[in-house]
Amino acid sequence: MYDTKQKWFKEAKYGLFVHFGLYSILEGSYKRKVTNGLAEWIEHSFDIDPDEYAKLIDSFDPYKLDIDDLVKRAKDWGMKYVVFTSKHHEGFALFDTKYDDFNIMNSPYHKDIIKEVSDACKKYGLYFGIYYSQAQDWHDKNGLWSGKDTKDFHEYYLRKCLPQIKELLTNYGKVDLLWLDTPISMSYEECSNLYKMIKDIRPDCIISGRIGHDLGDYMTTTDNYIPRLTFNGDFEVPCTLNDTWGYSKYDKTFKSADTILKLLLKINNRGGNYLLNIGPDHLGMIPNESIAILDEVADYVNANEEAIFKTFGLPYYPYDIEWGEMTANKGHLYLHILRPKRSLDIQNIANKIKRAYIVDSKQELPFLQTMSCEGYGEIAIDIPKEYHDKKFCIALEYNEDLPIFEAIRDK
Numbered sequence: 001m002y003d004t005k006q007k008w009f010k011e012a013k014y015g016l017f018v019h020f021g022l023y024s025i026l027e028g029s030y031k032r033k034v035t036n037g038l039a040e041w042i043e044h045s046f047d048i049d050p051d052e053y054a055k056l057i058d059s060f061d062p063y064k065l066d067i068d069d070l071v072k073r074a075k076d077w078g079m080k081y082v083v084f085t086s087k088h089h090e091g092f093a094l095f096d097t098k099y100d101d102f103n104i105m106n107s108p109y110h111k112d113i114i115k116e117v118s119d120a121c122k123k124y125g126l127y128f129g130i131y132y133s134q135a136q137d138w139h140d141k142n143g144l145w146s147g148k149d150t151k152d153f154h155e156y157y158l159r160k161c162l163p164q165i166k167e168l169l170t171n172y173g174k175v176d177l178l179w180l181d182t183p184i185s186m187s188y189e190e191c192s193n194l195y196k197m198i199k200d201i202r203p204d205c206i207i208s209g210r211i212g213h214d215l216g217d218y219m220t221t222t223d224n225y226i227p228r229l230t231f232n233g234d235f236e237v238p239c240t241l242n243d244t245w246g247y248s249k250y251d252k253t254f255k256s257a258d259t260i261l262k263l264l265l266k267i268n269n270r271g272g273n274y275l276l277n278i279g280p281d282h283l284g285m286i287p288n289e290s291i292a293i294l295d296e297v298a299d300y301v302n303a304n305e306e307a308i309f310k311t312f313g314l315p316y317y318p319y320d321i322e323w324g325e326m327t328a329n330k331g332h333l334y335l336h337i338l339r340p341k342r343s344l345d346i347q348n349i350a351n352k353i354k355r356a357y358i359v360d361s362k363q364e365l366p367f368l369q370t371m372s373c374e375g376y377g378e379i380a381i382d383i384p385k386e387y388h389d390k391k392f393c394i395a396l397e398y399n400e401d402l403p404i405f406e407a408i409r410d411k
Helices: 007-012 039-045 050-059 067-076 113-124 153-170 188-201 257-269 288-303
Strands: 014-018 081-087 127-132 177-180 235-240 273-278 324-329 332-337 343-347 353-358 367-371 377-382 392-398
Touching: 007 081, 007 127, 014 127, 067 113, 067 288, 081 113, 081 177, 113 127, 127 153, 153 177, 153 188, 257 273, 257 288, 257 324, 273 288, 332 343, 353 367, 353 377
Parallel strands: 014 081, 014 273, 081 127, 127 177, 235 273
Antiparallel strands: 324 332, 332 392, 343 377, 353 392, 367 377
16 A cells, blocks of 8 residues: 555645746647647657757756745645755756756756745745656656667666655755656666665655656556546656646636635645646746646635645545535544535434534534435435535534445345
């Protein structure tokens, strides 16, 4: 079973992913041709010559990037950790590295972004995570490309991958999470030796599931895919606000705040963490749509922290719920009411309920616990008038640690 052995990760539930790099300059198109794929994969999608693509470094100057403000926003949004790209598949490093000149210190910007992220996370009390593409590197002749042959990946692995990861783990203080990605054809020995090196340097650093060969400390799902049922082990779902990860001015398919909130609660219901991505533009500005959505989601998250953080995966509940979602922690079941409701009937719950209350106001609610006409446990709650048209959460408190859900009886 995947087990990070880290209390903070098990309780975090909500984190910010940031994809940023040279691809942000292209904004989703190259030579007037818009990519149908992911913006950060544009070099690969259009098979751009690496030497030609590398010229983007000369115009990389995101002078409006404010890492302090970005991390503070993450905290205000209710997120508990930040994962920032240090090197994506394009091979460009956003940190000061001795092992490749293709890095941010040789751009007009000339600042170590990863140091800024580390400092801001410490300032605002968020856990600090670094994304690093350990196998794909389209700038390097021996780095891997998805769907292409590489002459000598192991040479690249020894010359660039291991030394750069060692830099990331030693130059920025405590690193709480290392988010590795797309191992492709890395051997078991290469992945296991990488895992050992990371743990030798930072024993408490959590390693994502994409290190390869199931060696990660937690399960990383496919992008934007949520387990249908509770997963028995630590896991995380990396998700986008729109369709792409890196910035694209053409991608306006942003999910609504209501949709993001439902996804967060659904992932928490199944025992996982929601790692939600934003992609700053080439100047370093966060898209206005992203800010508006996450501000709105934060209103609910910050009012209902008790029902989101430190929650765990629920046992199997036999019915789909049309009015919202459920989460739980020890001795409490939380009913997230996400559409207008005047009353609520909860079926197939066998716990002996001690009290019910509205989470954000702590207002006690009268309830009736009986047997339904069909012979199942039923809890009936009248919703106060002032909450009829609001999104809010009701807590049910009981003596047992876990909710007891009754299965639908077979003949």
